[in-house]
Amino acid sequence: MSTPVKAKKVKRELLHVDPEVAEALAADRPVVALESTIISHGMPYPQNLETAREVEQTVRDGGAVPATIAVLDGQLRVGLDPASLDRLARPGEPGEETAKASRRDLPVLLSSGRTAGTTVAATMFIANLAGVGVFATGGIGGVHRGAEQTYDVSADLLELAQTPVTVVCAGAKSLLDLPKTLELLETHSVPVLGYGTTEFPAFFSRTSGLFLDHQVDDVSALAAAVEAHRELRLRSGILVANPVPEADAIPAAEIDGIIEQAVTEADDQGVKGKDVTPFLLARINELTGGRSLVANIALVKNNAALAAALASELALP
Numbered sequence: 001m002s003t004p005v006k007a008k009k010v011k012r013e014l015l016h017v018d019p020e021v022a023e024a025l026a027a028d029r030p031v032v033a034l035e036s037t038i039i040s041h042g043m044p045y046p047q048n049l050e051t052a053r054e055v056e057q058t059v060r061d062g063g064a065v066p067a068t069i070a071v072l073d074g075q076l077r078v079g080l081d082p083a084s085l086d087r088l089a090r091p092g093e094p095g096e097e098t099a100k101a102s103r104r105d106l107p108v109l110l111s112s113g114r115t116a117g118t119t120v121a122a123t124m125f126i127a128n129l130a131g132v133g134v135f136a137t138g139g140i141g142g143v144h145r146g147a148e149q150t151y152d153v154s155a156d157l158l159e160l161a162q163t164p165v166t167v168v169c170a171g172a173k174s175l176l177d178l179p180k181t182l183e184l185l186e187t188h189s190v191p192v193l194g195y196g197t198t199e200f201p202a203f204f205s206r207t208s209g210l211f212l213d214h215q216v217d218d219v220s221a222l223a224a225a226v227e228a229h230r231e232l233r234l235r236s237g238i239l240v241a242n243p244v245p246e247a248d249a250i251p252a253a254e255i256d257g258i259i260e261q262a263v264t265e266a267d268d269q270g271v272k273g274k275d276v277t278p279f280l281l282a283r284i285n286e287l288t289g290g291r292s293l294v295a296n297i298a299l300v301k302n303n304a305a306l307a308a309a310l311a312s313e314l315a316l317p
């Protein structure tokens with residue numbers, strides 16, 4: 001649903017970096033960017049808020065400063081205070097719902113003074129503006145099944161093609177067309193590194209049957225690859241694929257039928273565009289009785305820990 005754009009006087013400071021984050025960046029201390037669509041649209045309240053807080057703590061425990069990114073009242077924000085995090089997590093009153101912002105939405109959100117969670121694409125763009133090079137998320141968007149008909153390809157992939165930020169994820173959900181997703185990343189010259197795995201992980205599951213060209217087994221090998229990418233001035237992002245921890249993984253055989261059902265329901269109900277991914281996430285959570293949410297929370301924390309370790313390694317003199 002769209003709402004008419006009303007002009008609001010644009011704040012002079014379009015980008016606000018939280019002082020703790022700004023100080024860390026100025027001193028070359030490690031910072032990890034975190035996205036916020038996962039908070040506003042990816043998980044139900046109140047688990048979304050608890051998870052957002054715990055993920056920030058995980059980054060701190062790993063020796064880095066967390067910088068959760070969002071759009072608040074028409075301003076790009078890098079690093080959120082507790083009240084802002086709370087506000088993003090709560091379901092908005094009807095008509096005042098928090099928007100889902102991809103890169104292309106940013107100008108209008110700014111000009112109309114709105115509030116939004118940022119997708120992987122928008123978060124990468126803003127992180128790069130602020131000078132944050134490492135970013136942790138759950139799963140990236142990709143090429144949707146049936147894209148040959150719908151053309152539904154997440155802007156996350158095109159952002160990875162053009163923005164030099166390292167994104168730590170648990171792969172992508174098999175509700176996407178994973179072979180096509182990997183093909184598009186190859187076309188756009190985005191390095192995809194399996195962390196301790198040679199297979200691209202499928203978010204809930206550790207395996208997908210799809211093999212990667214490059215595997216790194218520890219943080220120093222990962223940091224060395226990121227540094228070489230930087231030295232070559234390659235302008236793409238880097239995708240680090242870090243499988244969900246064994247204990248919380250859901251075998252593909254168990255989750256695939258549920259994903260199939262959710263995709264069919266979205267189709268039948270005519271869910272389109274940016275509503276597709278949030279619809280599927282919520283439906284899979286219902287159909288698994290919350291088990292998918294447990295896996296989701298575990299893998300986001302696992303990615304935050306790896307991103308903090310990577311940022312720390314990169315910050316070493």
Ligand code: PSU
Binds near residue numbers: 038119138153274275
């Ligand atoms: N996949 C998940 N959880 C998420 C998302 C994707 O498992 O929360 C969110 C991310 O913010 C991602 C966005 O960037 O959905 C992709 O949306 P779309 O498919 O509309 O590009």
Ligand code: MN
Binds near residue numbers: 153
């Ligand atoms: Mn889409």
